Amino acid sequence: MPRALLDAVIHAPLRLQIAAMLAAADTVDFATMREMLDVSESVLSKHVKVLEEAGYVAIRKITSDHRQRTWLGLTSAGRKAFAAHAAALRDLVG
Amino acid sequence: MPRALLDAVIHAPLRLQIAAMLAAADTVDFATMREMLDVSESVLSKHVKVLEEAGYVAIRKITSDHRQRTWLGLTSAGRKAFAAHAAALRDLVG
DNA sequence: AATTCCACTTTCTATCACGGAAAGTAAGGT
DNA sequence: ACCTTACTTTCCGTGATAGAAAGTGGAATT
Numbered sequence: 001m002p003r004a005l006l007d008a009v010i011h012a013p014l015r016l017q018i019a020a021m022l023a024a025a026d027t028v029d030f031a032t033m034r035e036m037l038d039v040s041e042s043v044l045s046k047h048v049k050v051l052e053e054a055g056y057v058a059i060r061k062i063t064s065d066h067r068q069r070t071w072l073g074l075t076s077a078g079r080k081a082f083a084a085h086a087a088a089l090r091d092l093v094g
Numbered sequence: 095m096p097r098a099l100l101d102a103v104i105h106a107p108l109r110l111q112i113a114a115m116l117a118a119a120d121t122v123d124f125a126t127m128r129e130m131l132d133v134s135e136s137v138l139s140k141h142v143k144v145l146e147e148a149g150y151v152a153i154r155k156i157t158s159d160h161r162q163r164t165w166l167g168l169t170s171a172g173r174k175a176f177a178a179h180a181a182a183l184r185d186l187v188g
Numbered sequence: 189a190a191t192t193c194c195a196c197t198t199t200c201t202a203t204c205a206c207g208g209a210a211a212g213t214a215a216g217g218t
Numbered sequence: 219a220c221c222t223t224a225c226t227t228t229c230c231g232t233g234a235t236a237g238a239a240a241g242t243g244g245a246a247t248t
Binding site: 030031042045046061067069 | 194195196198
């Protein structure tokens with residue numbers, strides 16, 4: 001029954017970690033996240049895109065200091081969804 | 095980095111629920127679990143099999159009272175794996 | 189202005205997971 | 219021998235995931 005409460009977009013292992021990192025750190029840049037998760041650029045890019053298309057993650061590309069960096073952060077919908085998912089997991093896992 | 099700590103066998107939504115139910119109830123029979131999860135027999139059977147092949151679930155077929163029932167329970171390895179997974183999730187989800 | 193970098197993004201290709209329907213199996217009843 | 223119960227396995231189609239390689243767009247360099 002609580003299956004409906006588990007958000008498939010967030011539940012996938014990598015995306016759960018992405019969401020958790022963003023929930024904890026507010027914003028993280030692409031390269032740093034890639035290193036922390038130890039995945040290829042294409043994989044991270046695609047998972048971030050899934051989260052973005054779900055309206056959970058906001059992508060901001062900023063050029064500063066002769067470097068362009070992509071900053072990632074949760075939207076308010078993303079924060080809500082993550083909180084709900086976290087609650088569902090806690091409920092399940094005790 | 096904690097990706098390694100998430101057990102793919104347990105993480106799948108349905109199997110996470112199965113494991114959680116068995117962790118909470120010790121044993122549950124197939125039919126009851128099927129109703130609680132609201133899935134088809136084939137789907138439950140296959141997920142249970144995955145858990146069994148991982149050594150996490152023990153299947154016991156018992157005939158009593160003119161009815162045969164399949165009882166499911168976690169093995170000690172299953173209990174350990176679930177506990178570890180639960181810890182990893184809590185760590186991730188805060 | 190053309191070229192090179194950089195930092196991702198998208199495409200390509202292959203594999204693997206998942207679901208349900210339907211067919212199959214095993215152990216009793218009748 | 220046949221039927222029912224209670225799953226199990228097969229069949230088949232769909233969707234997710236991964237990584238390599240090619241592509242894109244905006245600096246920075248020449």
